[in-house]
Amino acid sequence: MNEQLTILLVVVPLMIAPITALFKSHTISWILTAIVSFTSLILSFIILFDVIDGSHVIYELGGWRPPWGIEYKIDSLNAFIALIVSAIACLSTIFAWQSVPKEINENNYGLFYAALQLCLLGLLGIALTGDIFNLFVFLEISSLSSYALISMGRSRKALTAAFSYLILGTIGATFFLIGVGFLYAASGSLNIADIATRFSTFADMQLVMTGFIFILLGLGLKAAIFPMHSWLPNAYGHAPSVVSIFLSATATKVSIYVLIRVLFDLYPVAYWQALLLPQILLVLGCVGVIYGSFRAWQQVELKRLLAFSSVAQIGYIIIGISLLNNDGITASVMHLFNHALIKATLFMGAGIILYRTNTTKLSELRGFGGSMPWTFAAIVLAGLSLIGVPGTVGFVTKWYLLSGAIAQGKWIVVVAILAGSVLAIAYVWKIVEAMYFNSKRKMVIQNVKSGDINLAKAPISLSLALWIGAAGCLYFGLYTELPYQSAQSIATALLSSEVAQ
């Protein structure tokens, strides 16, 4: 019966999104979105518990048998990514209830929520499908809707940010498509499993290698892997709060998921090991960690700071993948989850600040900690997780990542990870310092009508979403069973597929 559930994950948002677009009322569109995201969450949970032991759920679209038809083959990695995406979607939806009416033009409520659902649909589709062309389609659905979502940001800079993201995102997607085309020309198949099993028969063709490089570059752009990250800070910095929360926690993660699939399940590990790719990725990851953290430290605006920190955090994930051992991959997969949680929480904090003060410039946030102690506490908690203070989610990842690097004897990587953490202290503390201390000047608050109640109290739905996230940072830092078991089962599966080939 569970086979049908997998396709429901895609079908539910696909059906409801066009309906949502018809409505103008905020309440109705929100309720529809809430239905979609909570249904997805429940479905992902059910599926994950089915496959966490290492088994598969297979669904063939339209009853066509693979490799001709499209096949959904769900293992623990698919289900885990789907869970991350839908969980963050739920948080964003809760957050949206009071944030969207303030930030989005009232004529666009329906469109906004429809785009959000389509984006969710695209990301879930990527996570579930076992067909590489189908994957491209979903990638485009999610990308196109995210361009639209970003462009709905309040400042006009959102338009240029969305446009440059559109250009780079399209280049990335095109590269990916070209790569897939080459691979199809060589193999005659689009089914990931099918290509992988017959890989040795066409491995010598030049096309395969060219295709591989195109796919890699395309995904690198979409995942904002250093040095292809330039679109990210602007896009996340200027997007509406809800969109920043949702995309920062999921969009790059899903692209990294595709990268993992391509590296471990599409191409044999030995094939790209011969291309020195692990070493290249390792270096890119380390440089990304240092560079991203350093740039984050230089920022004077909260959302951009967080966006650059994302570049650094993606670096950690890349390092984990390129270590090619159990601990490293466990760390990477767990960090997909942990970082989604941390970054969503931090962007929610930034969203609340924006909601109340209409600014996220650090220099204008003096005294914020005193006037909103609870929001501030949640931000500090998530910030500490970002540093990797023990007892929080960030620490668990760092532990496995460092164990993986030490086990391989890669001391430079250890140094890079630690240096990144120290820089993280610096940039997180920049936020804390900016908000904690009072200044002689009063907090600068702009564009608020007199008697505006929003200034006095954080709206309940925003605080609720924020604290769910913050509590998650702490809870999953102490009780790691769910992400750890999933990551373990994924790492075992990925590494055993390497041995099998």
Added chain:
Amino acid sequence: MIPLTYWLMAAMLTPLLGALVISRLDKLPDYREAVTLVTASILFSINVYLFNHLDAASSAQFTIAEPIEGLAISFVLNQFGLMFALIASGLWIATSIYAIGYMRAHHEKNQTRFFTLFAVAIAGVMAVAFSENLFTLFIFYEFLTVSTYPLVTHAGTREAKRGGRKYILILMGTSILFFLPAMIWVYYLADTLTFTSGGILAGHADPKWVLPLLLMFILGISKAGVMPFHKWLPAAMVAPTPVSALLHAVAVVKAGVFSLVKVVVFIFGTDFITESGANKILLWFPIITIVLASLIALSKDNLKERLAYSTISQLSYIVLGALLATQQAVIGAGMHIAMHAFGKIALFFAAGAILVTMHKKLVSDLNGMGRAMPLTFTVFTIGTLSIIGIPLFGGMWSKWYLLSGALGFEQNAVLYWTVLGALTLSTLLNVYYLLSIPVRAFFFTNPSYTVIKEAPKACLIGMAIPTFVTLYLFFDPSIFYGLSLSLTGS
């Protein structure tokens, strides 16, 4: 009869609960401070109860979570930890009484936040003291750093901000740069991080790795103030005096040396360190710190900064004792945690009393002040004499064991004489830079100080407690001797 485990839990929960209540009493300062005192007293009583039931210590153990497979956050009642807990909770009572007088007389703002976070920090200290393994200790080591940050920056001035930045960056930075990888490395080698008598590394690690690994711990546990990562402590002196007194002479810095002693004794094991010979090189760190910090203290005119550098120097006595790795020296190290705590807190209390009554921060302004504040300077004198290690004061005993431990160190003649030389030199410097203060105060004359004007009563009561304890400990150091004895495995 309540099982001992619950008492152990209570030792950590009491200050947290206290903090919760305190934070709700912003409008009722009298009740708020009463709650602080009651919480401190309850906590001390719990620790005394635990002390009386030490014979069943190993049965008191509990785990709250296991975030990484094989590594649990768990706590156990242990003698050395209990010693630390007793000192910290006992002195918390004294500090609370003192703080009531100080904070009011000094018209500090945000007093509720101050008392709340103080209690939270004490909860962290209890957790560090009762950690069952290095992992748990590390967690609460960081917890202590973060929870004391708002206390350090309490004043909210630019200077406080700068001090706070240094504080967090050095303490947390070194712990992540060195402490964390060292811990993972140990776990990688020994497959456990549980504190075990005799250490866990012997037999699992090549002795040649002891040197880099222990070096990483010495650098990573920068709360112990070993140079070159000692700058956070003078930076933390921007905090209100009660914070400097309890946290930066007792709780936080002692958490540092406590962790280091734990690592040396229960992770490496003293025999393994002696066998590896790593301490021959590493001993230079505390030796240099002891001498250099004393010399810097000499040059500081700001009273609190001088005391801070004196603390840095004294902390390295403890590190030195641990690294000497002989029985007597380790006992001396353990006892010095206690003895230095009582002496130094008395000095800080006196410095705060001077600040709050006379508004003077500089040593050079203290000439003749002894006539106006005889009680304060008597306390200061007693604290000084105890730290120098003169008989009739508790500080003598720890120095006694440290010195006899150094005499028993027979690995290297040069080092042997250097250690003895450093200890002697620093004692002489102690006399010079600390004792000169009460001497100036009492024997110089200054026409502006003729009328007696002492600190608020609450401050005086708070100051009296550690002073009397220092005197008492000379005649009966058996409590702390007994608890330190656990470090030698007997």
